[in-house]
Amino acid sequence: MDPLLATANAAADNPPTSITPPTSSPPPSSAPRSSGRLWAIGDIHLSFKANREALEKLLPHPDDDLILCGDVGETAEHCHIAFAKAKECFRRVWWVPGNHELYTLPSQKETGARGEAKYMECVDIARGYGILTPEDEYVLWEGAGGPVLVAPIFTLYDYSFRPDDVKLDDALSWALEKDIEATDEHLLHPDPYSSRIAWCHALVASTSAKLSAAVAAHPTIPLVIVNHWPLRQDLVQLFRVPRFSLWCGTTLTEDWHTRFNARVVVSGHLHVRRTDWVGGTRFEEVSLGYPRQWQECVERGLDINDLLREIMPGPEGPVGERRETVWRRFG
Template identity: 65%
Template sequence: MLYAISDIHLSYPGNRDEWQKLKPHLDDGLILCGDVGEKAEHLDLAFSVAKSNFKEVWWCPGNHELYSMPLKTAARGEDKYNECVEIARRHGVHTPEDPFVQWDEVIVAPIFTLYDYSFRPLHLTSTAAAIAWAEETDTVAADEALLFPDPHPSREAWCTSLVASTAAKLESTIAASPDIPLILVNHWPLRQDLVYIPRIPRFSIWCGTTLTEDWHTRFNAAVVISGHLHVPRTDWRDGVRFEEVSLGYPREWNEVKDAGKDVNDLLRIIWPGPERPQEPVATQWRRWG
C-alpha cells in the first residue's frame, strides 16, 4: 500500500512524541506532503522514523521547511530548500529534485510549486491588494516574515519559475510513460475550489496558484495529494481523487487522541484506493482513516 500524511509539525514536542509511535509497514510506501518542520533536526527525525518503518518514502516541502530560522543566520530561499533536499537524500527519501519513481501501477510525483497570491477574489488585481484584504481580518501568514524567495525578486516570481520547470518535468514523464497514471504530491492545493479554511478564510492567498488548476487532467493524475490547510478531506474532480492529508498542530487533533486514535490511524491510504465514482460525490470530511 501507499500511505500519506502532511503537516506533522515536529517543532511541537507532542507531535514529535506521536511521530515516534509510527508502526512498521515494511512492504509499503509513505508520502510526507510538507510542513515536517522548520529545522534540520525536524527533517532528520521525520525521515529517520519514516525510513525505518516504510520501504520507500517521498517528501515535498511545505512553507515551514522554507522558513529561515534563526532569521539572521539561516539559509534563505532556494538555498534553504536545497539544504532540505540534501537532508532527504541522505536518508534515501525521494524529493521533487529526483527522478519520479513508479510504485505498483502508478508513478509518484512529488512537486514544489509554492504560491503566488492568486487564490483571491477577482476584484483584487495585485498582490498588495490581496495582502491588504487579508490584513482586514488580522490574517497575515508568518511566511511574510520568514519565507524568502532569494535569488528571485518575489515569492510570485519563484512560484512562476517553479511552475514552469515542474510542468516541463511532468510533461516529459507522461510522454515517456503515457499509460501510467501519476500520483501528484504538492504541499499546496492545486485548485482554489478545494481551499476551505473557515476559521481564517482570507488565508487562501497563501494557499496556491491558479496556474495549476488543470494539472490533475493535464498530467494524467490518478490521485492528487496536498496538505497545508489542516482540514483533512477527500474530494473528486473530473474523476480524479484529491486528498488533503494534514495532521496539524497538537490542539487541532486532540479529539483524535481523545477517541483513542494515534498517528497510525491518521495515515491516509492513497493507493490502491476506491474506484472512480460514476456520479458526483460530496466532500468527505475526515478526522482519521
C-alpha cells in the same frame, strides 16, 4: 496573525533529540511488486513536543511506502527526525517541502540559509536517508492498485487564490482587514528570486515541463501528483479564516490533474483532512496538524497510525463526475 501558525520557536523549550544522519544510503529501489500500499501524511509539525511524541508511535510497514507531504518542521533537526523515523517504518519514502521547511528562523537570521538554498539543504538531508524529493526522477510504483508514477512536486503560491474583485496589489491588505497574515511574509524568503511570486512562477514552469515529459514517456501510466499546496482553489475551504487562501496555491495548477493524467493528487497545508473527486481524479488532503487540531482524535483513542491516508489503492470513486467531499476529521 497566521491562523495556521505553528510557533517557529515552540521547539526552544522542548528541543528534539539529536539524530545523526546515515553516512550513506543505497538508491531507492523501483523493483515491481504486486502487493504493498502507498500511504501519506502531511503537516506533522515537529516543533511541537506532542507531535514528536506522536511520530514515535508510528508502526512499521515493511512492505508499504509513505509520502511525507510537507511541513515536517522548520529546522534541519526536524527533517532528520522525520526522515529517520519514516525510513525506519516504511520501505520507500517521498517528501515534498511545505512552507515551514523553507523558513529562516530569527535565530538564523545572520547565518542561516534562505529561500532556494534552504530548500536544497532539506533536499540534501532527505537524500541522505534515501528519500525521494521533487529534485529526483519520478518513480514507477507497482504496488496494490498500480502501476502509477509518483510525482513529488514543489510549486509555492502566488496570491492568486483570492476573489475576482480583489486585485493582486490589494491582496495582502485584504487579508489584513481580518487580521490574517501568514508567517511566511516574515520568515519565508525568495532568494535568489525577487519575490515569492517570481519563485512560484519559475517552479511552475519547470515542474510543468517535467510533468509533461513524464506523461510523454509513460502515456498509459497515471500519476500520483504530490504537492504540499492544493492544486485547485475550489478545494481551499477555510471556513473560519477564508482569507488565508492567499498563501494556499496558484491558479496556474488548476487543470494539472487532467492535463497530466493524475489518478490521485495528494496535498496538505490546510490542516483540514478531506477526500474529493474532481473530473475522475481523487484529491486527498492528508494533514495531521497542530496538537490542538487533532486532540479530538486523541480523545477517541486514535493516534498517528489511524491518521495515515491510504493513497494506493485507496477508495473507489466515480469517473467523470464530481462527488461530495468526504471530511476526514477522524481519519
